[in-house]
Structures are given as structure tokens and as C-alpha cells.
Amino acid sequence: MSQAKKKEKKIKCVVWDLDHTLWNGVLLEDRNVQLREGLLEIIKELDNRGILQSIASKNEHNTTMAKLEEFGIAEYFLYPHINWNSKSSSIKNIVTSLNIGMDTIAFVDDQPFEREEVSFELPDVFCWDAADVHAMLDLPEMTPTFITEDSKKRRHMYMSDIERQKVEEEFTGPQEEFLASLEMVLKISKVGSDDLQRAEELTVRTNQLNTTGYTYSYEELDALRQSDQHKLMIVELQDKYGEYGKIGLVLIECGEQDWKIKLLLMSCRVMSRGVGSILMNHILQLAHQHNVRLLAEFVKTDRNRMMYVSYKFAGFKEVEENGDHVLFEADLSRVQPFPDYVKVHVLD
Structure with a gap:
């Protein structure tokens, strides 16, 4: 029996950006932004798989939370960080709150600069381009062996x-x-x-x-x-x-x-x-x-x-x-x- 197998790294939490990532457009420019097509299904499926979700977004907190409530998805995001701080600092705080490893975090953002900032400060974080988000559910890192x-x-x-x-x-x-x-x-x-x-x-x-x-x-x-x-x-x-x-x-x-x-x-x-x-x-x-x-x-x-x-x-x-x-x-x-x-x- 092989007991000392190397652990397969699985994502435990997906941290989302919002503007041009979770929804189309910029909330502070247009209060009528709409969720991107298929994103609600992805959020629900990640939740069903036991993968936690949070937010790291540069936005105005109250306005943003109101929009998430309007979409009926605010409850899916634990310890959301909606402020003007760096994305890496927000992710650090989320990881501390959830008490999980940095190497079990995936960060989704449409901006190359934001992904590069996170990759530089937090090299263990798995960064994912929001343009490719519809392929995310097929990644082995996002696919538990069993859904218990x-x-x-x-x-x-x-x-x-x-x-x-x-x-x-x-x-x-x-x-x-x-x-x-x-x-x-x-x-x-x-x-x-x-x-x-x-x-x-x-x-x-x-x-x-x-x-x-x-x-x-x-x-x-x-x-x-x-x-x-x-x-x-x-x-x-x-x-x-x-x-x-x-x-x-x-x-x-x-x-x-x-x-x-x-x-x-x-x-x-x-x-x-x-x-x-x-x-x-x-x-x-x-x-x-x-x-x-x-x-x-x-x-x-x-x-x-x-x-x-x-x-x-x-x-x-x-x-x-x-x-x-x-x-x-x-x-x-x-x-x-x-x-x-x-x-x-x-x-x-």
C-alpha cells in the first residue's frame, strides 16, 4: 500500500474580482451591470462541490454588496473584501479568516496587472483569467474526487x-x-x-x-x-x-x-x-x-x-x-x- 502519496492540490476557495469578471461593465459607472452569462451556474456548481468563494474587488463596499444582494448571490461569498487595497492584501486577509493554505486559493480577474500583482506577492495562488472562466469547472484542481x-x-x-x-x-x-x-x-x-x-x-x-x-x-x-x-x-x-x-x-x-x-x-x-x-x-x-x-x-x-x-x-x-x-x-x-x-x- 502506498501511504506517503503526494497530495493532489485542490482548490478550496475561489476569490472573484467583480467588474468585467463576475458581471459585465464597471459598477461605479453603470449601476445596471448584469451578471456575465453562465456565471450564476458556475457559482452554484462550485458551491455544490464544496469549494468556498470570496471577493477581492476594488469598489465601494455598500453599493457593491447591495448589487450582490440584488442578484441574490451575496450569501455565496465568505469574508468579501471590497475596498481600494491591493488584491494581494485582500486575499491574505481572506486566507487568514478561512484558515486555509494560500496554495489552495484561485483568483479570477480580468486585468493582467491585478493577476500579476497577486502572482508576484502571493506566488502560491492560482491566478485565472476571467476570459477563460467558463473552462474553470473542468480543471482537475476544481474537481473533487467525490462530492460528499x-x-x-x-x-x-x-x-x-x-x-x-x-x-x-x-x-x-x-x-x-x-x-x-x-x-x-x-x-x-x-x-x-x-x-x-x-x-x-x-x-x-x-x-x-x-x-x-x-x-x-x-x-x-x-x-x-x-x-x-x-x-x-x-x-x-x-x-x-x-x-x-x-x-x-x-x-x-x-x-x-x-x-x-x-x-x-x-x-x-x-x-x-x-x-x-x-x-x-x-x-x-x-x-x-x-x-x-x-x-x-x-x-x-x-x-x-x-x-x-x-x-x-x-x-x-x-x-x-x-x-x-x-x-x-x-x-x-x-x-x-x-x-x-x-x-x-x-x-x-
Whole structure:
């Protein structure tokens, strides 16, 4: 089985210019601009595929938002930046707000100067000429292997996140009190046949909170979930604001004496919810119950240091190091009960 496959870069967010790109004409010169033919269908199809969308436009904010509302498409764009700043600075802010990688952004603009400015400042961004926008849906970067239920709901889940963030910013008590106020329910279960598409999607899409970066195909995951030598678990989270969806995946290779965590990943949207610690503690509990030594593989990248810190914080110690590859061993005396601020359901 090829576990260390190179990730195929997929676009997670399309950032649109507006004048002569999303619509014909210049809004400040003509308030009666019209959407370009076929653009509404492209916007809706990107949304259906789970590809987020935003705006980087040099325009007057209120007038522009009113026009987007008039077209009935304002809700499709998360964290729109409509101002007179450079397009690259707007894209930086969008990436920070969405907490995704710069190399997962596509920028669509009709002006060569704007695309060149972005390419120079942000070389990882995929720039696309608005004249060729109708071919965009056929690009492999825009074509997920599967369109899952989580994909279809991705924008709505991010919109719930925006609501949570507003509440969190206004909350003045301790962090644990805020987390308790969310009424979170975490479910950890074996991967079933209905989970396989989302499980594959998670291995491909998740970069930051990913311990190894290994990707697995649908077929490989199906074999692993049925293997007596492996445990394959998926994690779901919800709270009073709605669903986060299936946001975590764990693969453990189970020997008689030793268990080894081959993959542990989580969506960046749950970074501040304590899910990583809960999940690691569940694995520690399982290993303790089975009286086995617990090891964990880790492959260093330029983006997953948070997971390295998470292992260290959970009491894992480095026992081997070979370049970017690290082997950790857990201290099973560090097993803790689950925190009170979340209800955890473990389903066998």
C-alpha cells in the first residue's frame, strides 16, 4: 500500500474580482451591470462541490454588496473584501479568516496587472483569467474526487463558524465556560461504508492539523476499515449552532505488543475546540485498556507544527528521528477523563 502519496492540490476557495469578471461593465459607472452569462451556474456548481468563494474587488463596499444582494448571490461569498487595497492584501486577509493554505486559493480577474500583482506577492495562488472562466469547472484542481454531504454543506458550516466567532469575541469569561456554552457533542465511531468518501476527502484536503500527510484512496480505506490489524475511526462534531460535520480521522496499526498511529488529522475549523486533546486521550484510553505500547508516526511539514506540539502536550516522547520522520511513544499514565465542556459518544 502506498501511504506517503503526494497530495493532489485542490482548490478550496475561489476569490472573484467583480467588474468585467463576475458581471459585465464597471459598477461605479453603470449601476445596471448584469451578471456575465453562465456565471450564476458556475457559482452554484462550485458551491455544490464544496469549494468556498470570496471577493477581492476594488469598489465601494455598500453599493457593491447591495448589487450582490440584488442578484441574490451575496450569501455565496465568505469574508468579501471590497475596498481600494491591493488584491494581494485582500486575499491574505481572506486566507487568514478561512484558515486555509494560500496554495489552495484561485483568483479570477480580468486585468493582467491585478493577476500579476497577486502572482508576484502571493506566488502560491492560482491566478485565472476571467476570459477563460467558463473552462474553470473542468480543471482537475476544481474537481473533487467525490462530492460528499460535508462538501455540499461546507459554506453553511463556515457561516455557522462566523456566528460562533462573533459570540466568542464578545464572551468575557474563561475559555472553558465559553466552550461549555456551545453545548458540543463529539462522536467517535468506526469508519463505515457511508464514511469512506468523506474519509478520503479528509486525507486529501487536511494539511495543517495532519500528523503525517499520508493520503489513502477509497479502496485502501475500505480495506483498512475491514482489517483486523487496523482501527479506522472518524470524528463528528456538532453544537447548538449546527454541525461541523465529519472533522477528524484516525488510523491505528494494531500489533500484539505495539499499536502505531499512522494518521491523525482534524479540520482546521475545530482547532480551538479542544478536539485534538480529546481524540488523543481516547486513543490513550484504548491502548491502556488493551495493555499495548502506543507509538505514533509523525512527518514534519512546514504547516503541521501544531500537531507536533499536540503530541508533545499529550505526553508523547520522541524515540526515533530520521530527517522529517519522527516516531513518538505515548506515556499511558497520562490518560485523563474527557472534559466536562463536551459530551463524548464513542460508538463501536
